[in-house]
Amino acid sequence: MLGVARRILRRTDLAEEALQEALVLVWRKAHQFDESRGNARGWLYTILRNRCLTMLRNEDREVPVAPEDLDTPPDDVMLETAFDRLGHASDLRRCLERLDGESRRAILATYVLGYSHGEIAGRLDAPLGSVKSRVRRGLMKLRECLS
Amino acid sequence: MTDRSLDILIDEVVLGLASEADVARLEALAAQDPDVAARVEQARRRFAPLDDTAEELPVPAGLWDRIARALDAPQDDAARPARDNTVVDLATMRRHLNRWRVGASAAIAASLVLAGLLGWTMTRSVDPLVVAVLQDESGAVIALVESNADNTTSVTLLERPGVPPDQVMQVWTKPDDDGLPVSLGLLPTARSSVLMVDGLPAPHSDQLYEITFEPAGGSPTNLPTGPILGKGLAKEPVS
Numbered sequence: 001m002l003g004v005a006r007r008i009l010r011r012t013d014l015a016e017e018a019l020q021e022a023l024v025l026v027w028r029k030a031h032q033f034d035e036s037r038g039n040a041r042g043w044l045y046t047i048l049r050n051r052c053l054t055m056l057r058n059e060d061r062e063v064p065v066a067p068e069d070l071d072t073p074p075d076d077v078m079l080e081t082a083f084d085r086l087g088h089a090s091d092l093r094r095c096l097e098r099l100d101g102e103s104r105r106a107i108l109a110t111y112v113l114g115y116s117h118g119e120i121a122g123r124l125d126a127p128l129g130s131v132k133s134r135v136r137r138g139l140m141k142l143r144e145c146l147s
Numbered sequence: 148m149t150d151r152s153l154d155i156l157i158d159e160v161v162l163g164l165a166s167e168a169d170v171a172r173l174e175a176l177a178a179q180d181p182d183v184a185a186r187v188e189q190a191r192r193r194f195a196p197l198d199d200t201a202e203e204l205p206v207p208a209g210l211w212d213r214i215a216r217a218l219d220a221p222q223d224d225a226a227r228p229a230r231d232n233t234v235v236d237l238a239t240m241r242r243h244l245n246r247w248r249v250g251a252s253a254a255i256a257a258s259l260v261l262a263g264l265l266g267w268t269m270t271r272s273v274d275p276l277v278v279a280v281l282q283d284e285s286g287a288v289i290a291l292v293e294s295n296a297d298n299t300t301s302v303t304l305l306e307r308p309g310v311p312p313d314q315v316m317q318v319w320t321k322p323d324d325d326g327l328p329v330s331l332g333l334l335p336t337a338r339s340s341v342l343m344v345d346g347l348p349a350p351h352s353d354q355l356y357e358i359t360f361e362p363a364g365g366s367p368t369n370l371p372t373g374p375i376l377g378k379g380l381a382k383e384p385v386s
Contacts (some may be wrong), residue, residue, distance in 0.1 A: 002204040002205075002206065003201030003202035003203055003204050004198050006202065007202075010164055012204070016207050019210070020213050020214055020217070020360065021217075023210075023214050024214055024217045024218060027218060028218075029216070029330040038187075038188040041195075042188065043193050044191065045195065045198050046191060050163075062299055074296045081200070082197055082200040083200075085199070085200035086196055086197070086200060090196055091363075092193060092194070092197070107319060108160065108197070108359065109163050111161075111162050111194050111197050112197055112200075116164065135164070135376065136155055137269075139154075139155065139158040139162075140151075142156070142158075142193070146193050
């Protein structure tokens with residue numbers, strides 16, 4: 001779980017903080033967990049990811065941008081690693097492979113690295129509106145392929 | 148809302164692209180409509196394999212201590228669930244919290260937090276007779292083992308183990324401190340699970356539990372042969 005947090009927050013200390021806060025939340029929200037609606041593992045990761053995204057997007061927090069402060073490899077390396085580690089038999093991998101490269105990277109970057117639409121637009125140097133529709137088209141294709 | 152726009156909303160919430168307002172909107176929809184909730188869960192599962200692609204990192208020393216302190220700190224009222232409609236749940240929570248305050252040691256604190264985690268994965272009416280926190284060589288907590296009087300043993304993995312190819316994890320215990328280890332079963336899918344074994348005496352305090360890597364199908368000698376992923380001694384929960 002710590003690895004998931006560190007990919008998003010880029011720093012081990014922040015990731016540990018997120019994990020700790022997420023587990024406290026999990027403990028306090030345990031009574032809300034409804035087994036009939038999903039598995040506990042998914043619920044845990046959802047709480048952890050939400051906690052990370054809140055930390056990432058909360059402007060009061062200092063999130064470093066200087067490369068020497070980061071505990072993770074460059075973003076494109078992390079994305080490639082994540083994609084490579086998806087099992088070869090995995091449906092998600094097969095369907096991501098069918099997308100064009102930009103859409104695949106955009107979707108992976110949102111889930112794996114916690115990118116917002118704005119960050120993808122910045123990286124691609126593309127207008128926000130077209131990034132949003134590109135991601136939506138990608139998601140619809142993924143959905144068709146996976147269903 | 149059309150089906151298509153609901154699909155997009157769900158995907159954007161799962162990916163983390165949605166605004167807070169959209170997340171709240173979807174949560175409200177899912178709370179009212181089991182069909183929407185099922186679709187959200189399905190979407191989460193589609194992307195869940197990506198969670199497994201993250202680096203495995205050891206849990207930092209002192210994490211459980213810090214969680215313990217955070218849980219002991221008073222909550223603000225907004226976060227506290229309303230008493231009226233959650234009487235049973237609150238009672239359970241209080242019992243756990245009280246136990247924990249008595250316990251005070253890091254190991255017990257860890258077990259209780261983890262017992263909470265485990266609580267959702269299995270519906271259990273009886274408290275475990277013994278609980279063991281398994282640690283690797285460096286002292287990192289890797290699994291929680293809870294066993295009942297009939298040796299029904301639930302194993303909750305807390306770190307994704309790097310199981311070598313063609314190997315499985317096998318869970319062992321030593322019912323007799325001076326005797327040989329006895330297999331409780333395999334974790335072939337490298338996931339947390341519940342194991343059952345007949346013919347062993349009820350587990351006791353300080354009983355050894357360990358997980359080793361063994362060839363597919365389990366140890367050929369019926370004794371541990373592979374490297375130890377983690378081990379720990381059982382303790383009886385404070386009641």
